[in-house]
Amino acid sequence: MDAKDMGDDLEKVLISEDQIKVRNQEIATEIDADYADKDLLLVGVLKGAVMVMADLSRELHHPCAMDWMAVSSYGAGTTSSGVVRILKDLDMDIKDRNVLIVEDVVDSGLTLSWLVGNLNSRGPASVEIYAMVRKPLAFDVDLKIKYVGFDLPNEFIVGCGLDYAEKYRNLPFIGTLAPHVYGN
Numbered sequence: 001m002d003a004k005d006m007g008d009d010l011e012k013v014l015i016s017e018d019q020i021k022v023r024n025q026e027i028a029t030e031i032d033a034d035y036a037d038k039d040l041l042l043v044g045v046l047k048g049a050v051m052v053m054a055d056l057s058r059e060l061h062h063p064c065a066m067d068w069m070a071v072s073s074y075g076a077g078t079t080s081s082g083v084v085r086i087l088k089d090l091d092m093d094i095k096d097r098n099v100l101i102v103e104d105v106v107d108s109g110l111t112l113s114w115l116v117g118n119l120n121s122r123g124p125a126s127v128e129i130y131a132m133v134r135k136p137l138a139f140d141v142d143l144k145i146k147y148v149g150f151d152l153p154n155e156f157i158v159g160c161g162l163d164y165a166e167k168y169r170n171l172p173f174i175g176t177l178a179p180h181v182y183g184n
């Protein structure tokens, strides 16, 4: 899927496919250096992180293992409540492993705050975060994000794993949707 398949549903492209590729290469270089003498386990948060995991991991030269978690934030409305339920747990034991959580977006930061606490309770050697996109609210929570792809303003985005009503994850860029898509 690409911009030409979107008719007038696309409002604007914020980050192009090329920009995403270059940024992933830059961050992969940092990760390769930081984990040069360590084992590395990438933990992707389903479903948003699927594309980011595929893109980032293929830019790494360091061998790494991958595992997946699915979590659900629930509460009133569309914002994360910070109360998180595990829908699918990791297959692997992360005790003494160096874990790098891979996420598409940190918005309120509540999902990741909970996840970092949960993974830290399992006795890993380290837990760090790569987020493709960070939004401004993430600064309001006590969350250290070691690798950030892009800082974007507080508007709803789709593409590269990010969905609206489960659609648009397969756009190769990050963009915004026209108001009519939301029924406005």
Ligand SMILES: O=P(O)(O)OC[C@H]1O[C@H](OP(=O)(O)OP(=O)(O)O)[C@H](O)[C@@H]1O
Residues within 6 Å of the ligand: 045, 046, 047, 048, 049, 071, 072, 073, 080, 103, 104, 105, 106, 107, 108, 109, 110, 111, 112, 163
């Ligand atoms: O920082 P927060 O406000 O907690 O929001 C970020 C989380 O919300 C989205 O996932 P979602 O639960 O919508 O599921 P998905 O990955 O399957 O789209 C996104 O992929 C992050 O995991």
Ligand code: HPA
Residues within 6 Å of the ligand: 105, 107, 155, 156, 157, 158, 162, 163, 164
């Ligand atoms: O901007 C967003 N887009 C898609 N999913 C999201 N989950 C939190 N923020 C977003």
Ligand SMILES: [Mg+2]
Residues within 6 Å of the ligand: 045, 046, 047, 048, 049, 104
């Ligand atoms: Mg997600």
